[in-house]
Amino acid sequence: MELGDFKFINKDAVIRRRYWIDEIVKLSGHFVNDSSRVENEIIDEVKKSGNQALLDHLRLCTAIPESYDHDSSEEKLYSKYTDALISECFKYLGLNSIVLTERADAADVEVVCDNYSFVADAKVFRLSRTAKNQKDFKVQAMDGWRNTKDFAMVVCPIYQLPTKSSQIYQQAILRNVCIFTYTHLAVLIRYSSIATTEDSKKLLSDIFKSVSLLNPSKDSVQYWVNINRTMLNYDDRIAALWADEKLATTEGIAVS
Template sequence: MNIISEQQIENRAYWINEISRLSGDFGVDAERVEAELSQEISENGIAALLGHLRLCGAIPEGYRHDSSEEKLYSKYTDVVIHEAFKAMGFTSLVLKERADVADVECVTEKYSFVADAKAFRLSRTAKNQKDFKVQAMDNWKHGKPFATVVCPAYQLPSRTSQIYQQAATRSVLVSTYTHLTVGIRYAELAGQERAIDLLHKVFKTVETLNPSKNAIAYWQAINTAILDFDKILSELWREEKIALTESIGISKQEALQFLARERERIMRLSRDEAIKEVLKSRKIDNRVKAINKVADNGILNSR
């Protein structure tokens, strides 16, 4: 039995089209996305939110780089994590400012933090430390003690990276959508107060880390802090690791199907040389290879 349901996959397709259809006036569209997504989760419950969290890390290949669709999709992922933190018990706000601030702000009686969501195309091969905004998030705390960047697990460096050194140095939690799904499911089982305490423990764990580029050491500390917090988390963890594998397969299929359609469209163009030239300019074969290489990098196994 699959963890990611057909309904969640269909809902993903709906939102890809919806974001494409809405694109035009960014300010108006962003507010409509937030309102519609909030209403959907309110009506359909936690299952709808889990579906978004499990699948939103991959930017659709059909969205052009730096397009209005891509920018609106980025805002959509911010709304998704905003809804996730609300489900965990935080008072959360999606900020409207466009520069020098984080995108999401969360508060509770015990502590507060800022958050940002990251998503990448599966075909994107070159990612650097600036893509993850760790240093920027430290600057955007604006007096809050903590900050977090939420990323798709399979796109994070699994061996060494400066982002882990920056995370420990600047007390910025690099986390994943998978960790968030575990958090909101835990809130359902154990209560929001316990989920809030769990995240606080993870934030404090980052504060105590020795700065290092070592990805394994970083994820061992984060994952162990979660799994040692409550024994009921281990089953949630196991299920969400399966969901992660499923999400990779679903996202790869979605991307490859788009590129297949795009290749066919190009090949229906007139002359052979023109076809070859367009194929070369679009780098479809390279993107297919990059997508096929995406796999679970095992960071959730570190403990």
């Protein structure tokens, strides 16, 4: 696919993506300081470009650049970049969110609002890595890191998740952990621009609750039908946004 054939990934989005791939390489020194700088740069982008900056990132961040060495400082900082990204997304939805950088045995993002709270973690993989196991998604760990928070969320690339039967879905249901995707999060970001902040927060709460009410099962179809139905039934306008973001995800993979 040529860039000119794309509907959602434009030249500016690709330039933004290339800038961040290079910027993460340039950053060096103290990991905590670098993580804070990444977070501040994303905040500045959102101030300048609004939700378009978040959408560009969500559509293109889902694959670790193959130019980064395995287990390198760039790869680790890239992971923090995606944590900072989802944190800013939660803020955009009207939630209070912070990125934790000091502890290794904790969730990377903590989020609270008036009616509920949760911890979150962003997962990314290389496109070249096809064999992933349940430990890669940290569902059990997220349950332990939830502590007193109401829920937990793992945000993953939609195309890297098991499509048939997997223990991660059973674990998620049993442990009150929502497996979510960057594609679904992009839908929420767009929805928040046409709805109220309260609507966005209520929809996210409904998504969390829908997972906890499922019968424990390894069935991926049951899990995702539940997530999608919860979103689509909340507001008729979400169907068009979902169709858009599925296409945007396909375009993002092609660019990656």
